[in-house]
Amino acid sequence: MIAAGLYRLLTPWQALRRMGGAASPVRVILAILVLASSGQAFADERESITYAVYPYPPIATKMGEHRGGYATEIMTEALRRANLQVNVIDLPGNRALSYVGEETGIFIAGTKTPEAFDKHPITWPFCFETVTHALIVQAKKGYTSFIDLPLTARIGAFLSYTLRDYLVEKGYTDLHLVKSNDQLADLLMMDRIDAWASFDSAARFILEEKGMDLGAVRSLPIKKFSFCAVTSNKTDPALLDRVRAAYQSMVADGSRAAIRARYERYLGPDTPPDPSTWPQRPHF
Structure with a gap:
């Protein structure tokens, strides 16, 4: 043994x-x-x-x-x-x-x-x-789809975010990478980034945990993946x-x-x- x-x-x-x-x-x-x-x-x-x-x-x-x-x-x-x-x-x-x-x-x-x-x-x-990869934006900004977001937008993402290269290929080059996904909710609401790249489910979880108003943000789907x-x-x-x-x-x-x-x-x-x-x- x-x-x-x-x-x-x-x-x-x-x-x-x-x-x-x-x-x-x-x-x-x-x-x-x-x-x-x-x-x-x-x-x-x-x-x-x-x-x-x-x-x-x-x-x-x-x-x-x-x-x-x-x-x-x-x-x-x-x-x-x-x-x-x-x-x-x-x-x-x-x-x-x-x-x-x-x-x-x-x-x-x-x-x-x-x-x-x-x-x-x-x-x-x-x-x-x-899972749905999405860009989370402030609802007051008026964006209704991924393609509405200007190429100059500041996009925040987790260091290991899967679609980082995909966003760059689409022309979004102003990427702000952080170690923890939950940091991005605060950066978004403080207007330090224009969009937060995340799983839609992860964003909902983090916003709920932080006690933030879900109605203050809008999810703009990018792609669905297995x-x-x-x-x-x-x-x-x-x-x-x-x-x-x-x-x-x-x-x-x-x-x-x-x-x-x-x-x-x-x-x-x-x-x-x-x-x-x-x-x-x-x-x-």
């Missing part, structure tokens, strides 16, 4: 060295995070997997040592049902896709976009939500099949719907992505 537990404790480090060569600072940091979260390895015979999160409420939340949120609940339950021991760690949002693309044995949740596919060697085992489990494209296909089947069991028994119901006032109507689109390359 002790030998088996020790093997499982060392497995994450071995996975990080699989590509050969000296360990980079990124891999050393990631190895420390994974090993620090593996304290139950001696007591659990299941295969270990890492789920990495970064705060983006209501998708992912952190209060003290507790990590929650819609995606966190969906992902950890699916991985658990796949008979995996789930180690949850924190990662910086602006580096999450890079970590996942470089190493196996790590999952995150993220938006399925062509940019992500082109830049990172990743795959999407399953998709569980349709929100999915993400992992390295080098991950064992058999493991991907197990995780995918585990999520499908959550859909079948109503567990996904029950989790989503707790966040519905932020997420809006339920329009889950078509399973036939999960493994395919996304297109705008």
Whole structure:
């Protein structure tokens, strides 16, 4: 038992060295995070997997040592049902896709976009939500659609915001990037930015948490995307099949719907992505 537990404790480090060569600072940091979260390895015979999160409420939340949120609940339950021991760690949002693309044995949740596919060697085992990327503006400014916003607009966004390159391609170059998405609500209401780029659901959550008047802002939709489990494209296909089947069991028994119901006032109507689109390359 002790030998088996020790093997499982060392497995994450071995996975990080699989590509050969000296360990980079990124891999050393990631190895420390994974090993620090593996304290139950001696007591659990299941295969270990890492789920990495970064705060983006209501998708992912952190209060003290507790990590929650819609995606966190969906992902950890699916991985658990796949008979995996789930180690949850924190990662910086602006580096999450890079970590996942470089190493196996790590999952995150993220938006399925062509940019992500082109830049990172990743795959999407399953998709569980349709999210709306939007620009949040003050209602008094009179903008009614994304195309109404002048190209000179000052747009604030979270450091790891998915559509940053897309906005630049559309001509919006005055981008103000911050470490925390909730800072942007204050910047918007103080007129220090003209628009706040965010998931529509995240903006609603933050405005409610801050006690701000939802009627004072307007959401200008940009694009809708699938929100999915993400992992390295080098991950064992058999493991991907197990995780995918585990999520499908959550859909079948109503567990996904029950989790989503707790966040519905932020997420809006339920329009889950078509399973036939999960493994395919996304297109705008």
